[in-house]
Amino acid sequence: MKNVLYIASEAVPFIKTGGLADVVGSLPACFDKRYFDVRVMIPKYMCMHQEYKDMMKYVTHFYMDFNGESTYVGVLEAEYNGIKYYFIDNESYFSGDRPYGDIAYDLGKFIFFSRAALSCLPLINFRPDIIHCHDWQTGLIPVYMKDTFRAGEFYRDMKSIMTIHNLKFQGTWDVKTVKKLSGLSDYYFAPDKLEAYKDANLLKGGLVFADAITTVSATYAEEIKTAFYGEKLDGLLRAREHDLRGIVNGIDYDLYNPETDRFIVKQYNPKNFRKEKIKNKRALQEELGLYKDDQAFMIGLVSRLTDQKGIDLISYIMDELCQEHIQLVILGTGEEKYENMFRHFDWKYNDKVSANIYYSEELSHKIYASCDAFLMPSLFEPCGLSQLMSLRYGTVPIVRETGGLKDTVEPYNEYEGKGTGFSFTNYNAHEMLGAIRYAMDVFWNRKREWNKIIDRGMAQDYSWQNSAREYTNMYDWLVP
DSSP states (O other), X not given: OEEEEEEOSOBTTTBOSSHHHHHHHHGGGGSOTTTEEEEEEEEOOTTSOHHHHTTOEEEEEEEEEEXXXXXXXXXXXXXXXXXXXXXXXXXXXXXXXXXXXXXHHHHXXXXXXXXXXXXXXXXXXXXXXXXXXXXXXXXXXXXXXXXXXXXXXXXXXXXXXXXXXOTTOOOEEEHHHHHHHHXXXXXXXXXXXXXXXXXXXXXXXXXXXXXXXXXSOHHHHHHTXXXXXXXTOHHHHHHTGGGEEEOOOOBOTTTSOTTTOTTSSSOOOTTTHHHHHHHHHHHHXXXXXXXXXXTSEEEEEESOBSGGGTHHHHHHHXXXXXXXSEEEXXXXXXXXXXXXXXXXXXXXXXXXXXXXXXXXXXXXXXXXHXXXXXXXXXXXXXXXXXXXXXXXXXXXXXXXXXXXXXXXXXBOBTTTTBOXXXXXXXXXXXXXXXXXXXXXXXHHHOHHHHHHHHHHHHTOOOBHHHHHHHXXXXXXXXXX
């Protein structure tokens, strides 16, 4: 039996700000319980919903030397979906109306969390063989395991894995502050360890000292070794490429299932989608005040409205695109200029464009089920989950070939009768428009081919079970 502990800053259902929470909350339940005991540890934030706090039971508490004073650490636990979760408690660090977002405060919070997470292990009666760390918030854990905690018999032979969910976020701050908070010696603040461009970089520490590194798709694992995608850490990632692998995230196939989805008007499956899926499109046209037309090519976009997501490409060709026989349904929030851009086109082409500048779980499901195509023109995309959801719902993805989008959407090839979507290579608005027009042409003029693309897309397996198999191989490689 192998013991694995996931340590992260968030996990569904307890707290979520992004895709990281889905991974940490969904993946542990997918391992074979005969061979793996996988548990999860996150902070106990004051802003968690009361129903989740009510699930927690007190385990223990102790005092830890931190930042020059004796600091309280509480440990609670809860069982959810067959997985044991531990929560690190300290109100002065984890209060506030959101889990994080201000690096000046977050730094001390997560250095405290990293140290407390390791310190509590002998007290909770669980000795992991592997500690699986996620993103910069837990970057110091592999460093501590090779430093402060190395001497203890309990921690000897433990292995660490560092997973990068988005390399853009690294946890950088001035050396003096990080040195004081972390309690690490000068030895660690050198360019081959934590120091990067005169600052201290928590993620870099994790990447240098972890026994293995993963990221969330095979293509992204290759891309981050280049200067364009590497966010100034490409040299380090090239140096560690033998310990680096990409494993694609999954989605919850029970939650995202067109056959049982309670949010959608008409449920359907791979056998009857030709007849039933269209009913969702009609209902959404009605609900959003778009003109009713089965033949209008309906494109969905559920996204953060930021540069990373390629929204600037869309803004560049909006007028041109709206001359076509299309409808565009947008859901999401983000940079003000893009929110206002979509509002403007909603006003200008009212029966063709529906801009929903907020977030709604229910509407997102309706968009995945109703649209003909789903657009994701990202500048970079470590994994991406929306394209996996659209494949599951038989909505054809149109993506830029980068990161996880390249790994999960096979471009349509009319000569070989292959493919699950449409793609373009360069970060170029008219190349994207070309891919959209190609998709429209197949949709209108080669309906049988279009339906076969949907068939192949709905047959793909991007469930968490699939990801768990790859992580199983990795854990076995790390601890034979």
